Amino acid sequence: MRVTQDISVDDNSARNHGSSVASPGWRARLYPRFHGQAYPLLVFEDTIVPAASIWAGARIWIAAFRERGLKSGDRIVLALPESPAFLFILLAALWSELTLILPGPTQDPEETMELLDAAVAVAEKGAAATWTADPCGLPVATGKPVRPPHGPATPDARLLLSTSGTLGAARWIALSDENIFSVLDSHTPRFGLEDARVLSVLPWRHAFGMVIDLLPALLCGAEMVRAGCGGRDIENVRRLLIQHDISHLNAVPMLIDRLSATAEGEACVRRLRGGVIGGARGGASLARFLTHTTLRVGYGQTEASPGIALGEPGNWREGYLGRPVGCRVRLDQENILQFSGTNACLGEWRQGNLVRLEPGRWASTGDIVRQEGEDLTFVARADDGFKLTNGRYVQAGVWENVVKTRFPQCREAMLFTLDGESLQLVVAVEPKDAIPSLASVRDCLGGLCDRLTIVRNLALAEWSFTPKGEIDRPSTLRSLAPVLFHVCPNA
Amino acid sequence: MNFGDPELLEKLPTLSREEIDALAFGVVKVNDTGIVEIFNKFESEVASIAVTKAEGRNFFTQIAPCTNNRLILGRFKEGVLAGELDVCLPYTFTYKMRPTNVNIHLYRHASTGTNWVIVQKR
Numbered sequence: 001m002r003v004t005q006d007i008s009v010d011d012n013s014a015r016n017h018g019s020s021v022a023s024p025g026w027r028a029r030l031y032p033r034f035h036g037q038a039y040p041l042l043v044f045e046d047t048i049v050p051a052a053s054i055w056a057g058a059r060i061w062i063a064a065f066r067e068r069g070l071k072s073g074d075r076i077v078l079a080l081p082e083s084p085a086f087l088f089i090l091l092a093a094l095w096s097e098l099t100l101i102l103p104g105p106t107q108d109p110e111e112t113m114e115l116l117d118a119a120v121a122v123a124e125k126g127a128a129a130t131w132t133a134d135p136c137g138l139p140v141a142t143g144k145p146v147r148p149p150h151g152p153a154t155p156d157a158r159l160l161l162s163t164s165g166t167l168g169a170a171r172w173i174a175l176s177d178e179n180i181f182s183v184l185d186s187h188t189p190r191f192g193l194e195d196a197r198v199l200s201v202l203p204w205r206h207a208f209g210m211v212i213d214l215l216p217a218l219l220c221g222a223e224m225v226r227a228g229c230g231g232r233d234i235e236n237v238r239r240l241l242i243q244h245d246i247s248h249l250n251a252v253p254m255l256i257d258r259l260s261a262t263a264e265g266e267a268c269v270r271r272l273r274g275g276v277i278g279g280a281r282g283g284a285s286l287a288r289f290l291t292h293t294t295l296r297v298g299y300g301q302t303e304a305s306p307g308i309a310l311g312e313p314g315n316w317r318e319g320y321l322g323r324p325v326g327c328r329v330r331l332d333q334e335n336i337l338q339f340s341g342t343n344a345c346l347g348e349w350r351q352g353n354l355v356r357l358e359p360g361r362w363a364s365t366g367d368i369v370r371q372e373g374e375d376l377t378f379v380a381r382a383d384d385g386f387k388l389t390n391g392r393y394v395q396a397g398v399w400e401n402v403v404k405t406r407f408p409q410c411r412e413a414m415l416f417t418l419d420g421e422s423l424q425l426v427v428a429v430e431p432k433d434a435i436p437s438l439a440s441v442r443d444c445l446g447g448l449c450d451r452l453t454i455v456r457n458l459a460l461a462e463w464s465f466t467p468k469g470e471i472d473r474p475s476t477l478r479s480l481a482p483v484l485f486h487v488c489p490n491a
Numbered sequence: 492m493n494f495g496d497p498e499l500l501e502k503l504p505t506l507s508r509e510e511i512d513a514l515a516f517g518v519v520k521v522n523d524t525g526i527v528e529i530f531n532k533f534e535s536e537v538a539s540i541a542v543t544k545a546e547g548r549n550f551f552t553q554i555a556p557c558t559n560n561r562l563i564l565g566r567f568k569e570g571v572l573a574g575e576l577d578v579c580l581p582y583t584f585t586y587k588m589r590p591t592n593v594n595i596h597l598y599r600h601a602s603t604g605t606n607w608v609i610v611q612k613r
Binding site (some may be wrong): 036037038039041046047049050051052053054056057059060084088135136137138200223326 | 532540554557558559560561562581582583584585589590591592613
């Protein structure tokens with residue numbers, strides 16, 4: 001088994017979670033950066049907030065926390081949208097060593113408070129809110145008392161982030177200061193954020209938006225323009241890129257796909273000085289376009305705080321994940337990528353408790369990866385597979401990748417079984433009459449060749465994808481129902 | 492006279508010190524390098540900075556250093572260089588240790604060549 005290590009990682013620090021952290025803590029990072037400063041400068045649609053005012057707002061929240069008796073490790077739900085108030089509370093929580101819980105917009109703050117045994121929720125007006133924020137972003141007590149937690153405080157957990165995860169159902173991942181600093185310190189110097197003007201489109205409640213986008217920009221004293229609807233309103237994103245002469249953009253591939261659909265948007269992306277594209281996988285055509293930009297691939301997951309690998313600017317090809325940064329990686333016997341280092345999350349919230357995971361462990365990403373030197377290339381998700389009735393496990397994603405490589409006209413491919421015996425392949429080809437023959441596909445399926453009974457075409461528009469850009473297999477299968485008479489419509 | 496009054500901008504250079512002090516919003520007159528020439532009573536009170544301490548110092552770097560950025564000082568410099576400045580921005584100042592939402596109007600009076608920073612709470 002080969003282990004690849006980012007050369008900037010000290011082997012000892014990568015193994016020992018509990019070892020003393022040489023890097024400065026939050027207070028040493030925040031005070032000189034914000035106190036009385038003009039930068040970082042946050043530009044929202046309705047106001048512009050300089051560092052000094054962010055600092056003043058944070059101090060008022062710190063005082064509010066103290067008045068209510070909150071102490072290090074108490075958990076607080078922050079259920080506000082990206083706003084000045086969000087920033088004030090973020091800084092106040094980091095300064096006060098609280099554990100900050102960031103639920104998604106569909107996660108009820110009150111339920112989140114109960115689920116994660118939190119003392120306080122800051123939310124837009126509602127039953128759950130202990131506090132809400134006034135138009136200046138300052139605390140307004142709702143009269144609701146602090147909720148006495150049932151379990152112990154979690155002073156070693158700084159963030160609790162919800163993840164739909166690539167490993168299954170939604171989970172709450174705990175990141176420590178050491179986790180966050182590990183990624184900030186290893187990744188940020190590569191971003192070139194000096195005098196940067198960053199357009200922020202990612203949700204700050206996600207690890208990518210928080211640790212790769214927001215915190216580096218803040219701690220480098222950048223100017224950050226927040227897009228009101230995140231990346232959903234592509235016209236607004238394009239307008240902001242031009243209006244503010246944006247230099248950096250961190251985004252998911254879908255946003256770049258949508259931006260580059262017009263000449264004006266494409267020009268905006270080419271003008272960028274830097275940015276990380278991650279959070280999902282893009283296709284071959286996007287990779288080709290990105291080779292003409294200074295954008296780089298970023299790979300990780302919430303469980304890795306979320307940084308595992310970065311590419312060099314403009315170094316793109318389909319599936320490319322970059323090289324390990326700030327951690328060590330290796331492939332297990334199934335070629336599933338594992339990582340180890342101080343970026344490996346502190347633990348996970350399970351059944352009312354923070355379950356701390358073993359420091360220095362090798363954590364599985366669930367991604368089947370090809371490794372050439374230090375370069376990592378995505379092959380497939382390990383959990384995209386299925387078992388045949390004879391017990392053989394079919395790594396569907398791996399074979400689909402083989403098919404797409406062998407037949408480049410296949411934009412997408414999905415291998416499945418209905419009876420547990422035979423295999424069917426559905427592809428989206430371009431041009432539409434370029435469907436590979438059954439015999440030619442069988443030739444590249446190794447020991448599974450005889451099980452493949454049919455190759456069908458399904459127009460790309462009929463395919464369903466998850467928000468991360470992966471094939472939504474059950475939904476895509478439902479699109480095939482009219483031709484698969486024995487598919488249950490609700491399958 | 493109101494913050495949004497179009498006549499205000501034209502009349503500003505002709506107002507007496509007392510008239511400027513009587514305005515219910517902040518008015519700061521600065522020279523082309525940003526040195527404060529007039530710091531009115533309203534701005535002095537909300538910012539907790541004595542008029543005598545403000546006047547003669549640089550507004551952008553010494554009185555309100557949080558404005559020492561591209562969007563405020565940068566636009567001021569561009570406007571002075573171009574001889575034309577009329578920019579309104581929503582901003583969050585810190586008044587008495589509290590973030591406070593304001594509208595900032597950067598204005599250059601063309602015929603007198605005087606520069607004004609007008610600030611009103613939102």
